[in-house]
Amino acid sequence: MLILSHAAANTEQLIKSVRNGDQVAFATLYDNYSPALYGVVSQIVKSDAVAEDVIQDAFVNIWKKFHSYDSAKGTIFTWMLNIARNKAIDSLRKTKRMGEVEIQDSASNVGIRDSRSTQLNENTIGVRALVEKLQPEQQVILEYIYFQGYTQQEVSDELNVPLGTVKSRVRIAMRELRKVFKTTLLFWI
């Protein structure tokens, strides 16, 4: 607990410094959170090159908009995660639109596919263990919504499942994830 509160105090100080335009503090913020952000973004865009662009875009945005971060609304990590994830999903949608135009036969599309499979292989050990604890239908929901940025209505249309069912699956998936993390945390402590 002592370590945790110390970390919280450090984060608070870090936020204050970045707010004052401290670029060294921002570098520390980058060190602390970029691996998680990069991991999530990579899972979404399925390409190292695109992930790098998205992460750069996201961090520049985080720097510029830093004054709009409100600690009363949530942690700095959640705030940054949302920015990065939204950028990644925007990028994914753009790529998808382009892909539809190019009708799947271009080399770039194949490239993305390849890089996607590489990413999955690198990252899936932890995730798979985790996600496997969820029911397959919840795993699918999580994939569509969290990694592809589908709305619940889009998932409903895509899977041909009633909207109410999608909503309850989302709820259950989140509850299950929560259970998983609570147990994992207990193991770590």
Added chain:
Amino acid sequence: MDIKDYISSGVLESFVLGIASEQERREIECLSSIYPEIQQSLDELSEVMESFAYTLATEPPAHLKTKILEAIVDEAQEPLLQPLNEVKPTPTQQEVQPAAMTVSKPNRPWLAAASLAALVALTVVFFINQNNQQQELIALQEKVNTSEQFNTELNDLNSWLAHSRTKKIQLKGTENQPEAEVAVFWNDLTQDVAFKVGNLPALASDKDYQLWAIVDGKPTDMGVMDYKNALAEIVQGGKVAGAQAFAITIEPKGGSKNPTLTAMVVVGNV
């Protein structure tokens, strides 16, 4: 609204996953600031997503950090839109979600100062009002007193005028002032004299009308007159016995010991 139902409705999960509608987002922004239970649920769900993100953590290539730090050197941080009335620009893309939303708070010190000023103003107005009312009450009381006194005087005057021994003497204009007209009342019993101005020309400010009673062929001073008074007026301290006639002359301000006969305007015999 039942908070528990709201929390279990799944809308918070949508929010945390970034798939809540714009309306739902605004609603949650608002409700989470009111109900700690909602904020707590949001925090717990966010924590789940944070843990999930940590499990995906991958070290980004080293050159990315250098690139980003170089990129922000020339980028100024945007100030938070603080003034309440300022219109927030609509985000161009599906920008920053839950945590990034900020609600500008009303300027409370200003409000407090304004409230205090209003209170002070109200108090002052109240006291001024009360003071005014008190002064008005005094003035009104004075009016009532005056009125009562006047009423008594008038009743007395009426009784006196109606007295069988009170005579009305009509004073007519002389050649000097043919149009002038004054009524004089005299009671030979009480010896009081009163007059009522019918028509007397206005005088220069250094002149006065003076009333004389003629007794045994000699003028007796009855004092200067308030000729502008439209009502009948009893001459104070001007008792006269054995009056044969009454006359009014124009005299220097304050009156004369002896009448200036050339300046006589009205005269009437008893």
